[in-house]
Structure formats: C-alpha cells, structure tokens
Amino acid sequence: MIEKIKRLHEDIKNLSAKTAEEAEALRIKYLSKKGIINALFDEFKTIPSEQKRLVGKDLNLLKNFANEKIQALKNTVSTKETGNIDIDLQLPVSGKIGSRHPLSIVRNEIIEIFNHLGFNVSEGPEIEDDWHVFSALNFPPEHPARDMQDTFFINNNPDILLRTHTSSVQVRVMDNENPPIRTISPGRVYRNEAISARAHCIFHQVEGLYIDHNVSFADLKQTLLYFAKEMFGEETKIRLRPSYFPFTEPSAEMDISCKLCGGKGCNVCKYTGWVEILGCGMVDPNVLDSNNIDSKEYTGFAFGMGIERIAMLKYGINDLRLFFENNMEFLSQFKGNL
Ligand code: PHE
Numbered sequence: 010m011i012e013k014i015k016r017l018h019e020d021i022k023n024l025s026a027k028t029a030e031e032a033e034a035l036r037i038k039y040l041s042k043k044g045i046i047n048a049l050f051d052e053f054k055t056i057p058s059e060q061k062r063l064v065g066k067d068l069n070l071l072k073n074f075a076n077e078k079i080q081a082l083k084n085t086v087s088t089k090e091t092g093n094i095d096i097d098l099q100l101p102v103s104g105k106i107g108s109r110h111p112l113s114i115v116r117n118e119i120i121e122i123f124n125h126l127g128f129n130v131s132e133g134p135e136i137e138d139d140w141h142v143f144s145a146l147n148f149p150p151e152h153p154a155r156d157m158q159d160t161f162f163i164n165n166n167p168d169i170l171l172r173t174h175t176s177s178v179q180v181r182v183m184d185n186e187n188p189p190i191r192t193i194s195p196g197r198v199y200r201n202e203a204i205s206a207r208a209h210c211i212f213h214q215v216e217g218l219y220i221d222h223n224v225s226f227a228d229l230k231q232t233l234l235y236f237a238k239e240m241f242g243e244e245t246k247i248r249l250r251p252s253y254f255p256f257t258e259p260s261a262e263m264d265i266s267c268k269l270c271g272g273k274g275c276n277v278c279k280y281t282g283w284v285e286i287l288g289c290g291m292v293d294p295n296v297l298d299s300n301n302i303d304s305k306e307y308t309g310f311a312f313g314m315g316i317e318r319i320a321m322l323k324y325g326i327n328d329l330r331l332f333f334e335n336n337m338e339f340l341s342q343f344k345g346n347l
Contacts, residue, residue, distance in 0.1 A: 010049075010056060014067045017045065021075050024082065032083045039075050046072050111343040112213055112332055115320040116195050119215050122239045123193045126232060128217065131192045133178035135199070139168045141177040146256040147295045161199050161210075171199035175216035176256060176313060179292075182218060183300035188307050189221040195316070206328040213316035218292070220302060220309030226259070226291060229310035233289065237265050240319065246272075248283060257290025257311055268322055277322075284322060287314035 021039065026032035039045050046068075053061070053068055109117075120130055133141070143155055154160070154173065161171040178194035194216040202208045219228070230249065237245045245268070249261040264285050267278035274280035289312035294304035317329050324343070326332075331339050 010052065010060075010064050011067060013049070014064070014071050017049075018071055018074065021071075021078050024078060026082045026086055029083065029086050032079060032086055035082065036079050040072075040079065046075060108341060108344060110332075110340060111320050111324065111326075112316050114343055115323065116213065116215065116316050118240065119236075119314075119316070119319070120193065120195065122236055123217065125239075126191075126235065128191050128193045128219075131178055131182050131194050132196060133172075133175075133181045133194065135172055135197055136163065137170060137172040137177050139170070141180045142170060142172050142174070145180040145296070145299050146176055147293050147299070148255045152255065159200050159202075161201055172196075173200050174198055174313060175214040176311070178216055179218045179256075179296075179311060180300060183220075183297075183302055188302060188309075189219075190309070191219050191221075193217045204330065206330065209317070209329055209333065211333070212329075214313050215316060217289075217312045218309065219311075220292065220297070220307050222307060224291075224308045224310055226310070229289060229291070229312070232310075233263055233287070233312065237263075237286075241265055241268050241323065249289075252288060252290075254288055254290055256293050256296045257288075258293045260288065260290035263287050263289060263312075265322075269325060277325075277327075286318060286322065287312050289313070 024035055026035060037044060041047070049068060049071075053064060056064060139155075142160075143152070148154060160173050163169040163171070175194045175196045175198060178196065182190055182192050182194070196214065196216075197211060198214050199211055202210055204210060217232075219232070230247075234247050237247050244266075246266040248264050250264065252260045252262040254260045262285050264283035266272045267275060267282050267284050269275050269277045270282070272282040274282050278284045289310065292309035292311050297304040297307060297309065317332055320326065320332070321329065
C-alpha cells in the first residue's frame, strides 16, 4: 500500500488543468466520496494493525497534498479566466496608459513657473471658517459674497463653510509664518453657482502672496508679466484694469492678449483682443494688521487665478464641464511632462 501511495503522490504532483471544469473533474476523481483517495481509506481498514500507524500517516499526508494541489489548480484557472493571471512585469505595455488630468498639468506648470521666482507652495483646508475666508480678509459683515447664494455653508452653520476662494490660505500662511513670505496656494474651491459651460460649483484656483519690505505694485506687475509670458508664450501682452476686492487696495484684474486670435478679435475674447485671467492687488493694510503683520513695516501683493480658465485658454477648450466628466477621449489628448 505504501507503494501505491507513493505512486499516487507522484501522479498528483504532475496534475494540470486548463479550465475550471478540468480542475473540478480532478477533484471528483481524487477527492470525492467515490474518489481514489477515499477508496484507499477503505482499503486501509483491511491492513494488519501493525502497519496502520505508518500507512495512516502517509495516507493523511497524501490527502492533504491532493487537497492543496487541486485547490491551487482551481485558483490558477479562475484567475486565468478573469484575466488576473500572474503579472509579467517585463511584458511590453499594451493598450492605454494613464496620463495626467489637464488641470493637474496646468497646476504643475503654474507651480513650476512661480518656483523659479522663489515662491513655495502652501495648502489649507477646503472646509473653512468665516474668519479665514472672509473676516480676516476684510470682508464687511454684510458683504454679498457671504450670502447663501455664493457660499456653501455646512449644516446651515454660518461659521463653517466650503472655501469660496484660496485667499483663505493667505490667512493661514500669515498665521504661521513671518515675512518675507513668498508663496502660492493651489486648491479646490466651491461656489453655489449653476453649472454651465463657463461656471461650475467646484473649480480650482491658485493664490499668490508676497509680503516683504518695500514690495510695490511694479513688483506685482513684473511678476505677473513673467508668469503670462512663461505660460502663454513670449509674445503675450498683459493689461491691468482697476477693480475691487475687500482684501487688496489698490486692486486690479489682469487681461492677457487673446492667444487664439492674436489680439485681432474672436468669440473667445468677445472681439476685444483681451481675456481676463486673474484678480490681484496690494494686500490691504487692514489685512496685514488683522493677521499680526505690521503694515507700517511691510507691504505685499496678492493674486488669484482660476486653473480651469488658464487651461481653457491654453488648450482652446470651450466648455468647463469637460474637466469634470472624465471622458477618456477628452483626457487622453493631454500629455504633460510635469
Ligand atoms: N480671491 C479672489 C477671487 O476669488 C481673487 C484674488 C486673490 C484677488 C488675491 C486679489 C488678490 O476672485
């Protein structure tokens, strides 16, 4: 009987199965009630009792071995059938490989451009309080931007909200660092707006903040000109139009010469030759003082831009919703090395 067990052991070791059915047939052949191994257990009952100890041990080992082997065969064929077979890391790549989302590509480009000017990157939470989004930024209590129309409040609590702009990160940086401060803050922002080709309730901004001795409007303008040329090409022109933000004084909006028509006029620039890309200004002394930075000693500038807007202009995309739909045909057109 020992000989029989040895032979079976060899046979089982060499078993193979290509399909789940074949593996199941092997289980029936060897391990079912009427299978070969059970038959051996019947035979075992008839052998002389002095042999029982040795043969019994081998028989049990054989049964366990058969169980493991056949289970392993089953696992292999089932992963083969579902395609999850052992991964060969040396196989050449076939089919589609992943690529960065266009918003990530543009965000990384913006970070890189400002890195060259010595700006570091800082981040803040998307769920904020009134202080960081509004009060510390010199918003009067009755300012319309706090209105339910624009801001998503959480649980109707007027003090807990989704940030409506990345300017909140300015406040966090001023809390934690002393001048000189030179930082940009990319991140997601939320506004209660109807979704259309030009607006979304979720979008992305990059904030910039520079505070030091003698920072001037000329520094702001030169920094933004450098950015525009790096992002949109050497021939790009900028213009600043006076504007208003509670946290900057004076404030401006910056336009760049329309890249699509070269300034001649088209429907993207509404036939003006210019497109608006960001808001900016000198940090209001009230903001510096509210954040414990002495406005008699320091001045600063700040700016904020929408990443979607920059990406739309850069790539000639006319519908903002495309960024959020995860359509592979759209996304696979963008190849970024950043
Ligand atoms: N936070 C402003 C906005 O969301 C942009 C801005 C940032 C303007 C910094 C001036 C200075 O529209």
